[in-house]
Amino acid sequence: MPPSAGENTAGAAPGPTAAVKPGLGGISEKPEQVQAAIAIPPATRQRVRDAFFGFVGNEPAVARLSNDLLRALIDRPPHLSKNYLFTGLPSTGKTELSRRIAVALGLPFVKLDGRGVVSRERLFELVNGELNQQDLAPSQVGQQVGLPVMEYPPLIVFIDEVHLVPKGLQESLLTMLEAADRTVVLAKQVARVEKATFLFATTRASDVDAAFVSRCDEIQLKEYGEEDVARILTHKVPHEWPKDIYLRLARLGRCVPRVAIQLANDLVTAVLVAEHPKELSAHLDDVRRAREIDENGLTPMDLSYLDLLERSNRPLGEQVALNMLRTVDKERILNEIEPFLARLGFIKHGPQGREITAAGKEYVLGRRRAGKQ
Numbered sequence: 002m003p004p005s006a007g008e009n010t011a012g013a014a015p016g017p018t019a020a021v022k023p024g025l026g027g028i029s030e031k032p033e034q035v036q037a038a039i040a041i042p043p044a045t046r047q048r049v050r051d052a053f054f055g056f057v058g059n060e061p062a063v064a065r066l067s068n069d070l071l072r073a074l075i076d077r078p079p080h081l082s083k084n085y086l087f088t089g090l091p092s093t094g095k096t097e098l099s100r101r102i103a104v105a106l107g108l109p110f111v112k113l114d115g116r117g118v119v120s121r122e123r124l125f126e127l128v129n130g131e132l133n134q135q136d137l138a139p140s141q142v143g144q145q146v147g148l149p150v151m152e153y154p155p156l157i158v159f160i161d162e163v164h165l166v167p168k169g170l171q172e173s174l175l176t177m178l179e180a181a182d183r184t185v186v187l188a189k190q191v192a193r194v195e196k197a198t199f200l201f202a203t204t205r206a207s208d209v210d211a212a213f214v215s216r217c218d219e220i221q222l223k224e225y226g227e228e229d230v231a232r233i234l235t236h237k238v239p240h241e242w243p244k245d246i247y248l249r250l251a252r253l254g255r256c257v258p259r260v261a262i263q264l265a266n267d268l269v270t271a272v273l274v275a276e277h278p279k280e281l282s283a284h285l286d287d288v289r290r291a292r293e294i295d296e297n298g299l300t301p302m303d304l305s306y307l308d309l310l311e312r313s314n315r316p317l318g319e320q321v322a323l324n325m326l327r328t329v330d331k332e333r334i335l336n337e338i339e340p341f342l343a344r345l346g347f348i349k350h351g352p353q354g355r356e357i358t359a360a361g362k363e364y365v366l367g368r369r370r371a372g373k374q
């Protein structure tokens with residue numbers, strides 16, 4: 002079954018009405034002809050609003066998706082024959098938006114990881130496995146190049162970290178994404194996916210094949226601010242805490258909802274198991290220290306990275322920095338540590354590599370001075 006919607010409103014804007022080609026339920030192919038707009042039923046508009054209920058931030062993206070979904074729901078059966086590429090830093094809502102699209106359309110949701118998509122055959126094995134679990138299957142509608150043509154039912158296929166899909170495989174899937182084709186030739190069948198919606202997410206859009214990107218509607222998601230994450234926390238961890246506690250949790254969680262929610266749950270536990278009562282802020286201090294996080298949300302890994310740049314006293318290329326931080330995963334450095342430190346203004350990227358800023362240097366030196374006292 003498709004996933005359930007979130008809990009609280011995100012204020013997604015309703016989309017405009019759509020001009021319809023008589024008898025097809027779609028948009029007219031003659032833009033010069035102004036046709037009477039179809040009245041989208043209020044229940045359909047509410048269905049789309051409900052699907053995005055509780056999603057915080059990135060309102061322009063929600064508005065674009067809402068309009069596309071209203072148009073898609075006019076079709077029978079409802080489907081959205083479109084490809085989206087969600088780009089942005091980790092935890093900006095790429096997966097969550099994809100799930101909510103499936104909610105709005107009421108379609109099966111197949112979630113895959115780019116690491117696991119190693120061939121076209123494997124991709125459709127995973128899709129078929131998910132469909133089988135929901136008592137669905139493609140149906141044969143003809144033959145092509147001596148192979149049965151299997152038409153897939155409306156569904157949502159979401160591939161996270163699509164930049165990890167081998168470039169050659171990305172290129173081999175271009176026909177699947179082409180509006181005039183939407184087929185993939187496999188070893189034992191030709192898969193026709195006219196009624197499938199393909200959603201892709203990446204933190205590194207520059208590593209995705211350019212032709213692949215060109216066949217997608219790219220939606221760039223902005224990172225959350227402290228106010229956004231505080232709003233999310235009030236819904237996910239509703240304990241009627243003072244606003245300054247929610248804002249501090251957001252800051253300590255690096256404005257990443259997932260991390261901030263973990264800290265909030267730790268705070269709930271700390272209060273429940275405390276031997277002696279104390280102020281909520283004091284409990285949060287205990288949580289912060291237990292996780293080895295400073296007041297700005299920096300972890301020992303962040304501080305090691307800053308220390309490395311400060312002691313090097315010169316710009317470092319990506320591979321040099323990775324070699325010098327051998328115990329830290331590359332993806333974590335590129336997707337978490339560097340974007341966070343750059344947002345704080347502690348590092349910057351130049352033509353010769355990443356380097357520490359004056360603010361970053363002062364932060365490191367200040368901590369060293371404090372440590373010697």
